[in-house]
Amino acid sequence: MATTPSSTPLAGAADPKQAAYDALNALLSTASAAATNPANTTAAQDKAFDVRTEVAAQLQALNLAVFTGNTVQLQAAGDDMALAMTQLKALKTQIEALGNALKEGAEILSGIDKIACEFGALGL
Amino acid sequence: MNARKHIVPRLYLFWSVALSGLVIAICGCALSPLANRTAAFSTAATATVTQTTNAYQLVNQTYTDAQIATLVATYDRTPFDAAKIKNYLPEKDLEVRTKVLDGLKQYATLLTEVSGNQPITDLETQTRAAGDALVKLQQDDFKGFKIDSTEKDLAVTAVAAIGGVLIEHERARALPGILDRMNKPIQDICRILEDDIGTVGKAGLASELHLDYDTQIADQQRFIRDNGASMSVDQRRVEIEKLPALVLAQRKSDEALAATSKSLAALAAAHASLAATKNQKDAPAFKLELSELVQDAQTIGSFYNSLSTKK
Numbered sequence: 001m002a003t004t005p006s007s008t009p010l011a012g013a014a015d016p017k018q019a020a021y022d023a024l025n026a027l028l029s030t031a032s033a034a035a036t037n038p039a040n041t042t043a044a045q046d047k048a049f050d051v052r053t054e055v056a057a058q059l060q061a062l063n064l065a066v067f068t069g070n071t072v073q074l075q076a077a078g079d080d081m082a083l084a085m086t087q088l089k090a091l092k093t094q095i096e097a098l099g100n101a102l103k104e105g106a107e108i109l110s111g112i113d114k115i116a117c118e119f120g121a122l123g124l
Numbered sequence: 125m126n127a128r129k130h131i132v133p134r135l136y137l138f139w140s141v142a143l144s145g146l147v148i149a150i151c152g153c154a155l156s157p158l159a160n161r162t163a164a165f166s167t168a169a170t171a172t173v174t175q176t177t178n179a180y181q182l183v184n185q186t187y188t189d190a191q192i193a194t195l196v197a198t199y200d201r202t203p204f205d206a207a208k209i210k211n212y213l214p215e216k217d218l219e220v221r222t223k224v225l226d227g228l229k230q231y232a233t234l235l236t237e238v239s240g241n242q243p244i245t246d247l248e249t250q251t252r253a254a255g256d257a258l259v260k261l262q263q264d265d266f267k268g269f270k271i272d273s274t275e276k277d278l279a280v281t282a283v284a285a286i287g288g289v290l291i292e293h294e295r296a297r298a299l300p301g302i303l304d305r306m307n308k309p310i311q312d313i314c315r316i317l318e319d320d321i322g323t324v325g326k327a328g329l330a331s332e333l334h335l336d337y338d339t340q341i342a343d344q345q346r347f348i349r350d351n352g353a354s355m356s357v358d359q360r361r362v363e364i365e366k367l368p369a370l371v372l373a374q375r376k377s378d379e380a381l382a383a384t385s386k387s388l389a390a391l392a393a394a395h396a397s398l399a400a401t402k403n404q405k406d407a408p409a410f411k412l413e414l415s416e417l418v419q420d421a422q423t424i425g426s427f428y429n430s431l432s433t434k435k
Contacts, residue, residue: 077312078224
């Protein structure tokens with residue numbers, strides 16, 4: 001009853017871990033089929049359910065081991081981003097500074113307008 | 125009178141500079157192709173980060189659903205143990221992923237900010253305000269210096285163009301090096317996150333998700349076996365209907381994780397293309413990588429959204 005997908009790699013036999021994983025998956029399928037087979041007695045089905053639960057727990061542990069095993073490597077790769085991030089932030093600051101400098105130039109023009117108005121008012 | 129003599133030549137000087145700027149603007153005030161590509165990349169990267177976060181949530185949620193299904197199916201035989209109810213993915217490992225994904229997102233956002241049009245738009249707004257002030261000069265003493273609004277627009281465009289050229293120069297100087305430096309971490313991160321997910325049939329989150337649906341299906345069958353006789357016809361129908369629904373959800377979820385994994389691979393490839401084509405005007409390979417990435421992001425995004433609406 002376990003829905004084994006068609007994408008299951010066949011080349012797994014070369015990798016002992018994959019071979020063990022495949023064996024567990026095969027056991028899971030057998031146990032699941034026995035657990036839901038109406039031809040079996042309820043007691044036999046329950047026994048098969050227990051086996052299925054055990055095997056599923058082992059597969060879950062292996063699945064989780066990949067995730068937790070990647071954490072240190074991922075942390076290191078994340079740390080490697082730091083230098084480039086600092087440089088990117090510096091570039092952003094530099095671009096903002098350029099923009100601000102040009103804005104100041106534009107503000108000076110507004111200032112000239114005000115001064116001109118004041119001179120005009122004074123009759124100079 | 126002396127002050128006035130100084131002001132007018134300075135204003136004419138402004139015009140000279142502004143018109144020179146216009147010439148530069150005609151030569152190339154538009155965003156460089158690299159800047160356009162970095163902006164497109166960052167949009168796609170943000171979408172992939174969201175997908176990956178959603179994938180972790182989906183795995184945790186489905187694991188919890190499987191725990192609940194088992195609890196319901198075995199409640200009469202197995203005592204309830206509150207300590208067994210927990211998330212599948214450990215918090216400390218998830219935290220590292222969240223931090224790295226946030227970093228990727230920040231990188232994408234910074235790329236957009238640095239390569240986007242906003243600094244030039246801000247500058248143009250400010251310059252336009254100054255130009256408006258110049259148009260208002262109505263003093264008799266400045267009869268020789270009258271600016272109409274067409275001239276003002278010309279000047280504003282020119283000053284903004286000068287700013288644009290200077291900003292583009294800064295980008296062209298620093299951005300390629302940053303892209304090169306960031307490429308290895310991005311490749312590593314995407315490869316590791318892809319490995320987290322894996323494929324169904326190999327150890328990893330894709331297999332876990334598939335298994336948790338299998339567990340729900342098995343437990344639902346057990347529940348019907350044990351309680352079917354005491355159910356009404358309608359209750360029984362409802363419980364049986366849950367089985368095909370679970371099978372369909374399993375297929376969709378398998379597809380979602382596979383697509384997320386593919387998006388991560390495409391993101392890595394797109395960044396490699398971005399870094400490799402940093403000095404090229406056009407980059408068809410990059411465009412291809414990105415179009416694949418965007419297509420994947422759209423497909424998978426709608427699936428994850430449908431899940432969040434259901435919850």
